[in-house]
Amino acid sequence: MVAAQFWTGTESREATFANPCVSRRNTVIANRGRRCDLAGTHGPDSLWQRDRARHCAADPLWHVRGRTIACRASKPSTFQAFSRRAIVSTELPITMLPVPQIALELIGAAKIRGKIDLSGGYNNSVWKIFCDDRSYIVKRYRSEWLKNNEANAISVLGPHRHAPKAIYAQSARVLIWPDDGLFPPRTLDEAYARSMGYALRTIHSVKGGVPVRYVDRPEWRTVNRIGSAAQRTVGYSIPVSGPVHGDVRFGNTLADETGRFVRFSDFEEFGQGDQLADLVLGLVEAGCARPDLPDDAIRWTLAGYADPDGAGLPHPFSSKEVRAALAHHCFKELTAWAKAEAAPKLLEYYEAARQPVLDAITTLDI
Ligand SMILES: Nc1ncnc2c1ncn2[C@@H]1O[C@H](COP(=O)(O)OP(=O)(O)O)[C@@H](O)[C@H]1O
Ligand SMILES: [Mg+2]
Structure with missing residues (x-):
């Protein structure tokens, strides 16, 4: 859900998102998977994009501080188009998804010091999330079926030490487990x-x-x-x-x-x-x-x-x-x-x- 409010006394407008995240491209991700694309905005509207770029650079998780994104549009019609797209746009390509909100909530967003994107780029999104004293692997799946299947595999193979020991928490399409300090392979010798x-x-x-x-x-x-x-x-x-x-x-x-x-x-x-x-x-x-x-x-x-x-x-x-x-x-x-x-x-x-x-x-x- 996207709530829009007017800024008083200016031509600018402001949109409020429940859980805003900003991707690398000209895209705002709001409410887990909905997006609105600002590509194509010109003139005074690009002020908004400069703001966004500053936020991105300052925050490794691309999370906009607070819960508000300023959408400064020169004309009410641009702003309305922006808000409409924010509400109706389709699912994001998997590679552009932000760290799932559930992971931020379960790990505790305030404890998170950084993240690395480990995604291979084809199937799912995988991150290593660093806190002060430990780290976690978070995997977001393309479908619920795949997630259930991997959770099932972990429960069968875990006791045989073929899979991560414990699943920390799960939701429909996300698994989180403690990082056991492993790395992608280097050479097949x-x-x-x-x-x-x-x-x-x-x-x-x-x-x-x-x-x-x-x-x-x-x-x-x-x-x-x-x-x-x-x-x-x-x-x-x-x-x-x-x-x-x-x-x-x-x-x-x-x-x-x-x-x-x-x-x-x-x-x-x-x-x-x-x-x-x-x-x-x-x-x-x-x-x-x-x-x-x-x-x-x-x-x-x-x-x-x-x-x-x-x-x-x-x-x-x-x-x-x-x-x-x-x-x-x-x-x-x-x-x-x-x-x-x-x-x-x-x-x-x-x-x-x-x-x-x-x-x-x-x-x-x-
Ligand atoms: N427990 C882990 N520790 C460290 N890196 C991991 C772990 N699990 C996955 N990765 C990294 O994330 C990448 C993608 O994970 P993977 O489970 O293979 O997802 P996908 O289904 O997208 O291929 C892997 O290639 C690996 O390098
Ligand atoms: Mg893989």
Whole structure:
């Protein structure tokens, strides 16, 4: 809700928002996700934009001090147009969203000393929020379903130390947990790839069932689509349907300060699924993360996966045709995703690695 008041005795006007935040662009974000765009205002109206820029620079959270934004419009009609847009405009692109109000309230806005935006830029928004004595990770999800799925994964995997220990608080599309001092990964070297493979195998081995607490549609999972597409092409049957990470990639791992693998992150696609497809997706991503050494990256990851109990690899994995079909469908899903995200760099990234990675996975010596 946007309440507008007139400033007395001047031509200027003032709009009052419940929870104003200012984004980097010419946009005011008010009331969690509604926006109004000031681009296109001219002349005396730009005075307002200079004010806003000063506020932004002074405050790392882009929060306008107090609860009022001055909208100085030269004409009442401009002001009215501004207020109308503020009320009716659509949801913001995820990358422009402010730290969710619920996080500010639960952590305590007054305690917050700074924040870093960790968002990868594709799916959700992630921040590290610093207070004097501790920090938190805040994740805002693109949909409630994804949030529920990650919360579910954390409750299943947390006791096995594969996921953050405790969820601090949650709301419909936000999770907050204490920061456990981890960092994005640096290099996928042999030690890192082996640990990543090992961690994937241990996630696959989690026993006790994966509770279906929320809407659980196996066919929605990327790995299950990859698995069934490959089955249609080469006709294998899944040996194991069990817990899958679902989005296995180098960028979804976390390291300690020395760069050593600690655990996976990003469990939105966790659930019951085709573990063979999950493994091949991990190998494809490992190869793509090391375009200079795709064969090695794949072998290291597979060696880590095969290690834990010496039980060997799932039976159909020994077939070249099955591996080739799975890897081919991984690339199909990944490039379709990159296209849907309109991310040309990502597309290039997968296209550049495609053939060497397909060759490496097909010709693996097992
Ligand atoms: N617990 C954490 N500690 C430190 N950084 C994290 C943590 N969780 C996520 N991140 C960082 O935030 C980025 C995005 O998080 P992720 O869960 O992968 O979200 P998305 O679904 O948007 O990919 C990750 O690539 C990682 O670098
Ligand atoms: Mg991620």
